[in-house]
Amino acid sequence: MKISVDRLRQFVALPADPREVRVLFDDLGLEVKRVHADAAFGTCFTLELLANRGDHHGYAGLATEVRGRTAGGVCLPEVASLVVGPPPVELIDEAGELLLTYTATLLERSGSTSELDPEELLPILASGQEAVSAPVDATNVANLEFGQPTHAFDADCIDGAVIIRVAKPGEKAWPLFAKEPVTLPLGALVIADRSKVLAIAGVIGCEESKTTAATKRILLESATFDPVAVRKAARGLNVHTDSSARFERGGDPSAPLVGAGRVVHLLERHGWKRVGTTGVIGQWRDPARVITVSARALGLFLDHPLTATEAADRLRRYGFAVVEDGDALSVRVPTHRLWDVENFADLAEELAKSIGYNATAEGLPPVAMGSQPSASEQAKDRVDEVLVGNGFFEVFTDGFYARDVRERLGLSEGHALWSHVETDNAIDRGYSLLKNNTLAQAVDAVAVNLRLHTKAIRAFEWTRTFHPRGEGTAPDERKTLWAIACGAAPGASWAHDDRVADVHLAVGLVAEIAVELGLALTVGAPDPTHSLASLLHPNRQAAVRLGDQVVGVLGEVHPTVLTGFKIKRERPVYLQLDQDALLRAGAPAPFVEPPEVQVVTRDLAFTLPHRFAAADVAAVLATGPGVASVGVADSFAHEQDGKPVRTITYTLAFAPERTPTAEELNELVASLIQAVHERFGAQGVSLRA
């Protein structure tokens, strides 16, 4: 809402300096989004009004809010005193409780008419609207001044009675400014005559009954409608007007005569005159809501010294009628606040605003003890540290994606990842499916960065996937950590430290995470039932297990998946871990004192046949007496007898109780070689000469 500060000064006293007015407005919750210095209208404010305060949608309401703080008076514009009596046309209420109050006043031209004066037009011109004609302008001015929407019909376009009713199924109306008639939303409240819809109640008038330069008689409507009915109609039509904004927040059912009176006053100054009396119908009766509160309790709540008299005085400034009885206040809620004032807290808010939110006391409640991060929060931090230390950047991806992700992943119906939780009303097709996997977005992140010529790609995310569990049942939300790496490690390529990320990086990450969390995570045989099994390279994937439970998967992304994301050459490696399993309390490894004797090392190279796991040989070597550790020093792929083999060089560290002689050590090594041959010799494992 855009207002003229100078115009508002005619309603209520304001500080002379517009900057102080702005501070006051902000302090009252009338947030000034923009200040305009207008040559014609002086300082104007664009206000962001509170969503629950329909009464702020007019100068009078704003003035009342200011008065609540500053005391003093509010000066309202002149209003014609309307005489209620037989309606000028027959009024029929078929809307029941949806119609609160409806008034109809007939005016007709009386000799020559004129447009409104510039001074009268100021509220609408300052708001950015244009003057149209005296009848239309008068209704707009009244709305801006009093926050009471009114509407002028060409009375000679009305066919018989005026009926307030719910739209019939499939019924059409031609709203003002629309190119053609539109079908009305189900349940919309309309103002109609015997043959057509005259207006969508509280939202907008219609073309067929609008006033024109030729209009001789006006039927002036001033009413209040059920807020929800107006809201439904406005949303259904996607038409949002000043009137609907006002009514949706709850109109003042006692205000229609005031609003109509203001319009009549303006038009009577410009050549129009009333005909007959004003008809009033409607279901609304003032509930006379009274809230009884203790002034002392209000004072305690605000931590502000507050006598009953002061509290009553402050509330009266907002229009509340207050009866004091010692500490007890009986507070009668005015009709313009029936929609938002119901209880103690509402009155406390009024008083806080009157005193000033920044003028009341503040203090921390007593706090006995702070708190520490939970074990899972600490565990998450440690995992972050592993990943960040290895060059990974945390990212956040959407909780959903487009339907074509199935195609990009190469999924077919029946695949474990085919079924998704779907959004019903997404305004963008990119939001169609709640994600049931994180691989798609991880690979997409790689594709994005490759397009941007980023060579070292390392990203991770803590997120959730959603898995349907049946209609009407909340989906299974699984918390997941994923990480993806592609290309060289981030850093200086000139030092030739540019080994491309491969599955061994993922294996190493799991090992580091296991150490950090004290979890016995192992990387081993793939789990063919895992939902990602078919989306990773069949011979370059592994399952991550905690005990017997599969808690993750790692592997190189399957080439067909990469094709779906237009990745041609690169081989991203992907890691996914179940967050809940990962962040469960681990048991840190017990400290083992390093041996005091000099560690002796020996390298042993074994040639392993294709697909033979190096760890199996290492496991046998580790069983040797005095063997403290078995490491891998080198891996060399080559051919032997025309078959692909690998030669693995293991580094054995011996830490015996005493330093062995050379002979003893040779004997020990020979026994280990023998053990490996006995165990795996038949499978083709042999000592490399």
Place this chain on the structure above:
Amino acid sequence: MAAATAEIDAHKAIVEAAAVAARLDAEWLDLSMPGTAPLRGARHPLTVVEARCLAVLRQLGFTVVDGPEVETAYYNFDALNIPKHHPARDMQDTFWVSGGLLLRSHTTTVQARVLQSKPPLPIRVASMGRVYRNEAVDATHLAMFHQFEGIWIDRGLTFAHLKGVLAFVAKSLYGDHRVRFKPKFYPYTEPSVGVDLACTVCDTAGCDACHGAGWVTILGAGMVHPNVFREFGYDPAEVSGIAFGLGTARMAAQAAGVHKIRSLYETDLRVHAALRGAR
């Protein structure tokens, strides 16, 4: 003899020094070359901001709770005093998902679940995470972003306590900048409060950074609405509560000097590398 020995030693020293000098000269390295330490990645700026907020709240005894992202309308709206067709539902264009469920539009849903579980008083919990709005994405609007909320329920909490907690949080996060409180409307709190921080660039004079306002809103808060208490079986005459929410996405953007919040949600790692240095 002694003189000859001394002369030999002197020559020896000269020769050795020359040898060392020659070796050192040969070992010259170009230290203008880029360093070779492995480059670290970074946590997301949002995670960093959340950690800062949590550290502040932990001083007051808050713990973290979590909740589902797919919710019922009950927890997202009805239980929080947002009935059907309430104007506040317009403030949060909702993603509805199959089965009449929805993607939570705020993390206040977690607070509702906490209240429903009736833990012993005092309740001091923080919830954070992704929330969703069915909006077209542009520079400043996102269909998914992050929220951070806290709730403190106890007997005898007052409006003064609300202000005290908010001032403590603001000061802990932003230092000695001025803050001001202003009325706001949130359906689940009454009275509701907005907390503004004096613009760190212009100190209320008004500048481009604060769009001329002189103040930047950092917090939305309020006293828990009596209807919310009643919904979960609490007597609002006996129990009161403080609730507040921080726009962590905006905080992270401000801290890093990012003008378009959308940048925070991109997977372009050039952005994240730049953010690492900027925060």
